[in-house]
Amino acid sequence: MSGKALDVLIVEDEMLLAIELEYLVEEVGCHALGCAMSADEAVDLAARLRPDLALIDVHLSDGPTGIDVARRIHEDCGGTALFMTANVKRLPEDFAGACGVIGKPYSEHGVKTALAYLACCLTEGRAPGLPPVGLTLAPRYAQLWGLDQPLSKSA
Template sequence: MSSEKPLRILIVEDEILIALELESLLQDLGHEVVGMATSSEEALSLGQDIKPDLAFVDVHLADGPTGVDVARILAAQHQVTVLFMTANAKRIPEDFAGAWGVIAKPYTERGVREALSYLMAGQPREPEDARTVTFVPFDIASRERSSQIS
């Protein structure tokens, strides 16, 4: 996803204030929020219809802990780059469900910027010691191994 063009982003989050705050932040950073979903059904429908570049996916949605399934389907079937946003990273499976990383909640503007920089440049733009702990990229080698198994 190395590009400097604005990303078309889907937000999958059932807490409306968090979703609206994230939408505002992403728009301020020059990206386009093309949809918001609060449930897995809504997220999958939007993912198929609007074909976003990136989806921020909460693990626990209005219909339960369905975010992992949403991430897996968006990544595998719709070629959407996925980032998890969650306060409980332990719910993310070992194969990462096709996601590129996780932003810990409560997230920070810096953590979101760092995640976007990582995705757009393919690597962090800041020295390792200056990075936050709010964004953790998943090990690419592990993610590639898991995609070869499926």
């Protein structure tokens, strides 16, 4: 990954998963800002730390509040959210402003390739190609990052 390392907030109420995600974030060259286990904690941390990317589970310790967290981080903090959830079908059509989703269970390799891909998208403003297996982009972000048109011959 070139340029500035992305600052990543982890919003996950299962401590072992949060620790694993923190490790994977660091492994791919991003900076883990911290972990939140509830909606209020996540929004507070996002407002204070201004992450570039927030990895968000839909079902947190205070209920299925991850969708609201993603929307608030997107709208109030200007950050980009990525859902990491077993509840993919619960996501609204607009992905609550999130850039996409990785369904659980996920693999270490899948998370790392998705993070590297998204780091490129967020820093370059365009996709380096099609998303890796396991990452589903929200239609709005696919269009924003140039995937609604054929990839250029140089891609």
